[in-house]
Amino acid sequence: MEAETTTEAAIDRAALFEFLLRMGDNTLMLGHRVSEWCGHAPALEEDIALANTALDLIGQTQLWLGLAGEVEDKGRSADDLAYLRDVYEFRNLLLTERPNGDFGKTLMRQFLFDAWHYLRLQTLLSSTDRRIAEIAEKASKEVSYHLERSRDLVIRLGDGTAESHARMQQALDDLWPYTGEMFMTEAADTALSAAGVAPEPQSLKAEWDELVAETLSEATLRKPTDGYMHGGGRRGMHSEHLGFVLAEMQFLQRAYPGATW
Amino acid sequence: MSSEWPLWEVFIRGQHGLNHRHVGSLHAADAEMAIHNARDVYTRRNEGVSIWVVRSADITASSPSEKGPLFEPSNSKVYRHPTFFDIPDEVGHM
Amino acid sequence: MYAQMVKSDVPRVKGLDEMGPEERAFQERIDAGQKIEPKEWMPEGYRKTLIRQISQHANSEIVGQLPEGNWITRAPTLERKAILLAKVQDEAGHGLYLYCAAETLGVSRDELYEQLHSGKAKYSSIFNYPTLTWADIGAIGWLVDGAAIMNQVPLQRCSYGPYSRAMIRICKEESFHQRQGYDILMKMVKGTPAQKAMVQDALNRWWWPSLMMFGPSDEASVHSAQSMAWKIKQNSNDELRQKFVDQTVPQAEYLGLTIPDPELKWNENKGGYDFGEPDWNEFFEVIAGNGPCNAERLGARRKAWEDGVWFRDGLTAHAEKVSARSAAAAE
Numbered sequence: 001m002e003a004e005t006t007t008e009a010a011i012d013r014a015a016l017f018e019f020l021l022r023m024g025d026n027t028l029m030l031g032h033r034v035s036e037w038c039g040h041a042p043a044l045e046e047d048i049a050l051a052n053t054a055l056d057l058i059g060q061t062q063l064w065l066g067l068a069g070e071v072e073d074k075g076r077s078a079d080d081l082a083y084l085r086d087v088y089e090f091r092n093l094l095l096t097e098r099p100n101g102d103f104g105k106t107l108m109r110q111f112l113f114d115a116w117h118y119l120r121l122q123t124l125l126s127s128t129d130r131r132i133a134e135i136a137e138k139a140s141k142e143v144s145y146h147l148e149r150s151r152d153l154v155i156r157l158g159d160g161t162a163e164s165h166a167r168m169q170q171a172l173d174d175l176w177p178y179t180g181e182m183f184m185t186e187a188a189d190t191a192l193s194a195a196g197v198a199p200e201p202q203s204l205k206a207e208w209d210e211l212v213a214e215t216l217s218e219a220t221l222r223k224p225t226d227g228y229m230h231g232g233g234r235r236g237m238h239s240e241h242l243g244f245v246l247a248e249m250q251f252l253q254r255a256y257p258g259a260t261w
Numbered sequence: 262m263s264s265e266w267p268l269w270e271v272f273i274r275g276q277h278g279l280n281h282r283h284v285g286s287l288h289a290a291d292a293e294m295a296i297h298n299a300r301d302v303y304t305r306r307n308e309g310v311s312i313w314v315v316r317s318a319d320i321t322a323s324s325p326s327e328k329g330p331l332f333e334p335s336n337s338k339v340y341r342h343p344t345f346f347d348i349p350d351e352v353g354h355m
Numbered sequence: 356m357y358a359q360m361v362k363s364d365v366p367r368v369k370g371l372d373e374m375g376p377e378e379r380a381f382q383e384r385i386d387a388g389q390k391i392e393p394k395e396w397m398p399e400g401y402r403k404t405l406i407r408q409i410s411q412h413a414n415s416e417i418v419g420q421l422p423e424g425n426w427i428t429r430a431p432t433l434e435r436k437a438i439l440l441a442k443v444q445d446e447a448g449h450g451l452y453l454y455c456a457a458e459t460l461g462v463s464r465d466e467l468y469e470q471l472h473s474g475k476a477k478y479s480s481i482f483n484y485p486t487l488t489w490a491d492i493g494a495i496g497w498l499v500d501g502a503a504i505m506n507q508v509p510l511q512r513c514s515y516g517p518y519s520r521a522m523i524r525i526c527k528e529e530s531f532h533q534r535q536g537y538d539i540l541m542k543m544v545k546g547t548p549a550q551k552a553m554v555q556d557a558l559n560r561w562w563w564p565s566l567m568m569f570g571p572s573d574e575a576s577v578h579s580a581q582s583m584a585w586k587i588k589q590n591s592n593d594e595l596r597q598k599f600v601d602q603t604v605p606q607a608e609y610l611g612l613t614i615p616d617p618e619l620k621w622n623e624n625k626g627g628y629d630f631g632e633p634d635w636n637e638f639f640e641v642i643a644g645n646g647p648c649n650a651e652r653l654g655a656r657r658k659a660w661e662d663g664v665w666f667r668d669g670l671t672a673h674a675e676k677v678s679a680r681s682a683a684a685a686e
Binding site: 032035036038039040041042043044045046047048051052054055058059061062065078079082083102103104153155156157159160161163164165167248249251252253256258259260261 | 417420421424427428429430431432433434435436437440441443444447448450451454489539542543546547549550655658659660662663664665666667668669670671672673674676
Binding site for chain 2: 458464667
């Protein structure tokens with residue numbers, strides 16, 4: 001428990017809790033969205049591959065939210081945090097709660113997120129909080145494969161038929177205004193960075209831009225210019241979509257309070 | 262109907278220095294995708310495995326041991342492919 | 356049983372002395388327990404029957420993703436969500452293995468999809484029933500996977516090599532499916548009265564459709580007799596149904612549930628349960644397309660396929676471009 005002592009000395013629990021919710025809520029929401037495809041994907045092989053991604057994301061959610069509950073120290077489990085919070089208490093990026101759209105949009109959302117997720121986890125490998133570094137270690141192996149796959153499919157579909165190209169460009173244009181949030185500074189970010197827990201979001205921007213630009217160019221897709229960017233998810237200001245996700249996801253826990261499953 | 266992705270045969274080496282073994286087949290647009298799909302379908306993401314894929318149409322099979330005319334199904338490409346072979350337990354879950 | 360009422364196209368089962376030399380040699384190999392492999396001679400009826408049976412089985416796996424899949428986003432805990440997703444993913448995998456096994460018989464996966472989407476090919480009647488509560492997810496694992504396993508275990512010894520090997524792999528992977536269903540129910544019957552009521556309700560709705568999974572009595576069916584002679588079917592429908600009831604009743608008792616069959620009674624003489632007759636009219640209606648969810652299930656599969664055309668074509672086009680580019684570079 002040395003790491004914990006170090007952490008506690010450097011940063012307060014609330015900031016750390018906030019950070020862990022941001023990580024866990026991202027994987028929870030995206031895992032939920034991806035799992036909506038199960039049984040409906042355009043090829044059997046894709047159905048199976050997407051389920052693997054969703055399974056990884058659910059597993060990572062258990063780790064992040066599990067640690068969040070420990071850090072908060074009020075007896076809340078990962079399940080309590082996933083199933084018993086309301087919209088304003090969620091800290092995920094708006095990008096992760098965007099509806100699936102067509103398969104191209106789902107893949108584009110996955111790629112834009114994976115590129116960020118991968119870089120984010122790389123920086124967490126050297127977090128001063130050993131528990132965070134350990135989760136990042138496990139997750140980054142999975143996420144590097146997610147990125148390999150989503151990047152590959154974006155390239156193939158961008159440089160495929162005229163229709164697949166048009167669909168991928170549309171998906172990119174629609175989702176682009178949700179990418180800026182990944183690099184916005186919110187409460188606690190500066191403190192987390194100062195304590196060596198996690199570098200500021202802005203620090204990932206250059207590498208992300210490069211990775212995305214390179215992929216889009218190979219995909220023959222036009223990179224949109226950075227215009228207005230939506231934000232707020234990381235401080236609990238969400239789109240209407242999240243409420244519907246929670247209504248579905250939390251239904252049993254809400255309808256039968258206290259029941260065990 | 263658009264053209265179907267070709268069929269690929271998948272061979273996997275487990276972690277214990279065994280030979281690659283045929284584990285099954287799948288569809289993919291090309292070899293690189295077939296490798297990705299094989300990883301997702303047949304290894305369920307085990308680390309440390311090696312995957313080979315080969316187009317089913319590129320496999321030349323020996324004649325069957327039985328004498329007599331060969332059964333020739335209408336589609337000459339797919340019928341030649343070897344199919345599922347059991348993987349011994351020591352290879353681990355795939 | 357995922358393949359119900361598979362037709363064999365034969366008027367009656369021939370004796371060895373009525374067969375030509377090839378067919379006779381073929382039948383003798385089957386009788387000796389040998390496996391038939393893709394390249395070998397086989398009667399056309401054997402090939403066609405197998406394609407029907409394997410494709411029905413494969414179709415059942417992928418249509419079977421839908422009733423359970425619609426609870427993934429509503430699973431009550433993160434762990435249950437992961438387990439259910441893994442299970443439904445397995446079903447996609449099993450569909451994939453089975454389509455590949457069928458492909459060794461000279462039919463393409465796209466053709467088999469086409470037959471499913473047009474309604475020409477069938478899938479198990481069970482997947483046309485709705486999943487209404489979380490207990491249904493438990494009931495499907497316990498009853499539907501239980502019934503499926505009962506059928507699939509003997510199919511591992513099926514005479515056709517690729518099908519037999521697919522079944523071996525499937526049975527190995529499926530071993531956890533039935534247990535996860537029973538585990539869901541065990542947790543729920545120990546829970547609140549509402550949870551227990553939910554479990555009993557699920558059993559009430561799934562019991563009879565589960566018994567129908569084995570298909571109507573086939574003691575007098577020439578198709579079944581032929582399939583048995585070819586060793587692509589090992590047991591009669593009634594045998595398997597009896598075995599299923601005998602196995603399941605004590606499991607229901609352990610859960611404290613009542614099986615919704617007033618005629619159910621232990622029969623000491625036969626060492627098994629006597630039980631009532633399922634409503635076969637309902638079964639035939641469901642098979643004919645009039646079950647509660649037929650339209651939704653088939654609609655969902657068609658939509659997935661049609662919406663995916665651009666995706667599959669895009670990947671094909673890209674692969675062709677890359678191959679053309681590398682050919683040009685090599686010149």
